[in-house]
């Protein structure tokens with residue numbers, strides 16, 4: 001078959017038997033050896049190629065079939081610099097004009113320190129490529145399905161929340177009745193509502209009530225806690241992203257704006273939005289359209305927006321922390337949720353309502369609270385509002401052996417109504433309320449130490465000093 005060159009072994013049986021294609025080249029780049037596997041794969045017979053530059057016949061090209069100049073050929077480069085190369089992103093052309101993806105190595109052959117030629121060994125990797133392609137397709141399908149499931153799950157969760165029955169907004173004090181009336185008035189208008197009130201007053205409950213009483217009640221209410229995400233993550237959370245839009249975006253994901261289409265989007269802690277996110281939000285509110293991160297396709301949505309904050313948003317505008325134009329867009333219909341200390345009349349009703357829930361949650365009979373304890377509750381200033389009351393009752397309910405709660409252990413409740421408290425009492429109440437808002441997380445961006453502006457170690461030592469312990 002081929003003329004043996006000085007660098008080829010005398011006995012070529014082994015080379016002829018292997019399933020990889022093998023070409024041998026002399027220093028001029030002419031083929032001096034071609035094994036039967038190479039003939040089978042390319043369709044070129046050895047006697048057609050021997051003594052010629054293979055590049056001129058079929059040779060190879062980039063994976064997309066586009067050719068590159070002869071001098072860039074890795075095999076010829078090995079002939080020049082004596083360096084071995086491994087290539088797996090090219091195709092070889094057959095005699096009949098078809099091609100196949102190939103992996104090949106180009107290895108220099110040395111004899112007594114002199115470069116004698118190059119051996120190229122190649123393998124048809126069509127099957128491997130097909131498997132890779134099928135795997136990639138399967139993975140994409142799995143990702144699309146998981147995205148769909150995640151979206152459906154949030155919708156179902158949201159629907160479940162909405163179908164929890166009648167209003168959970170307990171309270172018949174004058175200020176709560178006024179609030180209920182405002183909610184009924186605005187619920188079905190589709191207007192944007194800004195809910196302001198201290199932490200734990202029930203802003204999210206108000207938002208749910210607005211959605212429940214609106215014509216969008218059969219569509220989801222999607223909530224976003226703007227304080228829970230970094231500025232960049234929040235954008236992808238709100239607007240979604242395309243696969244590869246940023247490091248870690250391994251699949252396409254719908255944002256909350258898309259999920260809330262025809263429903264309600266509840267932006268909790270809206271004051272925490274970065275100025276950049278505020279500009280984007282403003283555009284969506286004005287035009288009801290946006291793009292996913294990494295995509296130029298514009299998505300139109302029909303959403304009712306409800307925002308909430310415990311900050312005085314007007315003040316944030318004056319401080320330059322919140323865009324005035326966005327503030328006016330959100331503040332179409334403002335609702336103020338009164339703090340618990342302004343509606344102590346609601347305490348008996350609230351306690352009853354919360355005990356009912358706790359009785360189910362803890363699986364023990366809890367029917368009421370004794371008069372003395374109720375008096376104690378009425379005199380407290382409730383910096384953490386209903387959430388603090390809820391947590392206090394839960395702690396007591398866990399400890400009690402009796403269906404009627406008695407706040408025997410003082411629970412740190414100091415009479416106050418905000419007046420006449422010592423500095424330590426105010427500090428303790430504030431730290432306690434902040435810890436409860438942060439689910440007792442001390443460190444991290446969402447931890448209490450950041451909110452309180454204290455290093456975690458200082459916060460821990462103050463907690464110890466003030467006798468604050470996680471229930």
Ligand SMILES: Nc1ncnc2c1ncn2[C@@H]1O[C@H](COP(=O)(O)OP(=O)(O)OP(=O)(O)O)[C@@H](O)[C@H]1O
Pocket residue numbers: 168169170171197198199200201202203204205206268309310350353386387390437
């Ligand atoms: N009027 C109410 N009746 C019954 N439960 C209430 C009422 N107000 C608040 N709650 C309960 O208190 C807890 C805190 O309420 P919610 O999360 O709505 O407050 P929030 O003002 O949104 O708090 P934050 O500002 O910290 O997000 C919830 O468990 C809620 O069910």
